Amino acid sequence: MKANHAILSCLLLLSACLGGPDLNSRPLIVPQNSGSDASLRGLCAVNTKVAWASGSGGTFLRTVDGGENWQQGRVPGAEDLDFRDVQAFDSQRALLLSAGQPARIYGTKDGGSSFTLLYEHEDPAAFFDAMAFWNQREGIAFSDPVQGKFLILRTSNGGENWWEVPSDQLVPPLASEAGFAASGTCATVGPGRRAWIGTGGGAARVLRSVDGGRSWTAAATPLGQGIPSAGVFSLAFRDSSRGIAVGGNYQDPPNPKSNIAVSDDGGASWRNITGTSPRGYRSCVAWVPQQGGNTVFAIGRSGSDFSRDGGESWQPCSDDGYYAVSFAADGSGWVAGANGRIARVEWR
Secondary structure (H helix, E strand, C coil): CHHHHHHHHHHHHHHHHCCCCCCCCCEEEEEECCCCCCCEEEEEECCCCCEEEEECCCEEEEECCCCCCCEEEECCCCCCCEEEEEEECCCCCEEEEEECCCEEEEEECCCCCCCEEEEEECCCCCCEEEEEECCCCCEEEEEEEECCEEEEEEECCCCCCCEECCHHHCCCCCCCEECCCCCCCCEEEEHHHEEEEECEECCCEEEEECCCCCCCEEEECCCCCCCCCEEEEEEEECCCCCEEEEEEECCCCCCCCCCEEEECCCCCCCECCCCCCCCCCCCEEEECCCCCCCCEEEEECCEEEEECCCCCCCEEEECCCCCEEEECCCCCEEEECHHHCEEEEEEC
């Protein structure tokens, strides 16, 4: 026993010297000054220095110094749009997706100095909820049903062009089923060209693709459903198997009932967790790189929570409400919310 204890102590010391994760640390939300009063729901952390955010009034934000300074701008001709999702590839290139009408996707290649309209859907029923990318070229975008069918777009050239997935490859929406543009994360992608989309309203399901978004199936979840304000609001997958869905009822933010489910089989089925749930409605969930592999962070209007066991049980982090959270591959993370609020997530 003494020998084993000595070995363990050496391993912990070695981990600390090599910069390994401190699994006793807790997330701390450190506010930053965005200089904006927009409602921010789109968020994309690129690395420890670079992050982008987007929101109401055609607003986009960008930092290239870790959040010490945020560049603020509005896309010309889009001042009335609400950009609910942003996909950033680096400090210069990003895509903005608008919810509502007109349903558009804009792109910039010069850090926001100029934008190009890349896609527009003219049907008034089109309502983009989220987009997600496997790499810098291949991605998907998701809209509420149009003419009784889900609208899913694919791109293979970084968003320069978009193609609709044929309706015969889609799952028919159930009555009153749609998506939520709460944080731009009801759609996500993963290894092996897998993709997942969460829905709500009449049904809380997860649409699933294993071929790069070309064809789709659906699985039921135990999250709240049957009313317009409840369902799956955000999805995150650690790998091709382990996934987490969060949501609840956004009109009842403190209510933790039916606000989380997990999948162990790549989204083919979903179950309730075994431990304590997040403390209320959660609009965004994300795995945290560089924190041991099982750490997850979830946030919503009533606060934030984190899990150290892959989402099976949750601990409170903060009572401050935000809409979106994003972590880069190096573990750097931010949260964004109402009235231009942005904060960095640090582990201490």
